[in-house]
Amino acid sequence: MTVPTQRLYFIDIARSIAILLMLEGHFIDDTLMAIYRDPDNFYYSSWLYLRGFTSPTFLTITGVVFTFLLIGKNEEVYSKNIRVKKGFKRSVELIFWGYLLEYYSFHVLQCIGFGILTILLLYGLYKLVKIIPLWIYFFMAGVGIFSTYAFFAKLQGTTNYWPHNMPSFVQNMFYGKFSVFPILPKMGYTMFGAMFGVLLHTFQHKVKSWMFILITFFTGLFMYIYIKDVLLIFDASFSTSYYHFYSFDWLYKCLGVVLMFFAFLIIVEKLFDIKQSLFLKIGQNTLTIYILHNVLLYGAITGIGIHTFLERKISVWYIIPSTILFLVTFILLIKYLDFFKTKLAFILVPIKTKMNVLFGIK
Numbered sequence: 001m002t003v004p005t006q007r008l009y010f011i012d013i014a015r016s017i018a019i020l021l022m023l024e025g026h027f028i029d030d031t032l033m034a035i036y037r038d039p040d041n042f043y044y045s046s047w048l049y050l051r052g053f054t055s056p057t058f059l060t061i062t063g064v065v066f067t068f069l070l071i072g073k074n075e076e077v078y079s080k081n082i083r084v085k086k087g088f089k090r091s092v093e094l095i096f097w098g099y100l101l102e103y104y105s106f107h108v109l110q111c112i113g114f115g116i117l118t119i120l121l122l123y124g125l126y127k128l129v130k131i132i133p134l135w136i137y138f139f140m141a142g143v144g145i146f147s148t149y150a151f152f153a154k155l156q157g158t159t160n161y162w163p164h165n166m167p168s169f170v171q172n173m174f175y176g177k178f179s180v181f182p183i184l185p186k187m188g189y190t191m192f193g194a195m196f197g198v199l200l201h202t203f204q205h206k207v208k209s210w211m212f213i214l215i216t217f218f219t220g221l222f223m224y225i226y227i228k229d230v231l232l233i234f235d236a237s238f239s240t241s242y243y244h245f246y247s248f249d250w251l252y253k254c255l256g257v258v259l260m261f262f263a264f265l266i267i268v269e270k271l272f273d274i275k276q277s278l279f280l281k282i283g284q285n286t287l288t289i290y291i292l293h294n295v296l297l298y299g300a301i302t303g304i305g306i307h308t309f310l311e312r313k314i315s316v317w318y319i320i321p322s323t324i325l326f327l328v329t330f331i332l333l334i335k336y337l338d339f340f341k342t343k344l345a346f347i348l349v350p351i352k353t354k355m356n357v358l359f360g361i362k
Helices: 009-031 042-051 054-073 082-101 108-128 134-147 149-155 168-174 183-202 210-238 245-271 278-283 286-298 306-310 316-335 337-343 345-358
Strands: none
Touching (some): 009 316, 082 286, 082 345, 108 134, 108 286, 149 245, 210 245, 286 316, 316 337
16 A cells, blocks of 8 residues: 655755755856955855755755655556656656757756666666665665766866767766766765655654654764765775775765755754745746756856856945845746746647656656
8 A cells, every 4th residue: 555645845945945055156156256256265165165065955855855756656566657757757858958958068957867767767676676675776876876986086187088989978977078967976966865765755754753853963964074084994995096985075975964954954844834835836846947047047048148248247245136136036936937837838738748648647
């Protein structure tokens, strides 16, 4: 019997915060004048440091949300599972939009799309071979993908793109000229997110307990503080002159911060009623926001955007109000999104219908 899935609103809060951080991060990075980009400046360096946690959060959340919903239909046959069908459809959509917006690079949408495909493949393997718990599949995938960074770290800053002698669009997936979010090691966050999604579903009625919150928080804290020491222990026994485990400690540090962030947001959901709000709606429409921000900021598809006129031209005195205005634009967009969808229904509905038929979704 399928266990009813309890909605966990802290995930939507996390998605909303992550997409808003992405918006402000991209806007400031693109428009702030070069003279103010001083790594020795406390405010700029703090902003730059915190910005580094945005993509790990976003990629981890993807794994959490998709897997949490996927195994809600765990009793169904793999080929008939509606979540499996929607997952393949979502992957195609993400990869399509990723290349349409930035055809020459491998960016976050493609990385997420391939991440969902990997989750589906591992879930299919689990359905065939049920000896090993599902969360272990994702854990091993996450560890394996993170571990590849010790190899790719040696290539950083070189033009020794990998795989060698392959087309650039293939190299960009791993290490190429335009590898913005390469599968290795970035997709590791999605795998660990999938693992966390399995645990959330398994213990969904205990998620808001202080025991679960504290375990999540202190696991993250341990990873942030001690992961390098743990990896150095492995290094002492298994490292070579070429391969060092400690070189990818930063990946686990970021994952630790994400876990602490999740623990904090579970507390927020536990203490406050946030079930219906515009803020949650923002997190439920991240793909729409991402696509439109690419068009508005970078001029994707149209060729003209804010980047065209304001690239590195806004002073520190105007960057905060300008960023707020940029964020408000998207908040208002989401507030009236249903209105816009209604007006565009003559285009959106037929496309959605044809896509559903293609993937066998009724």
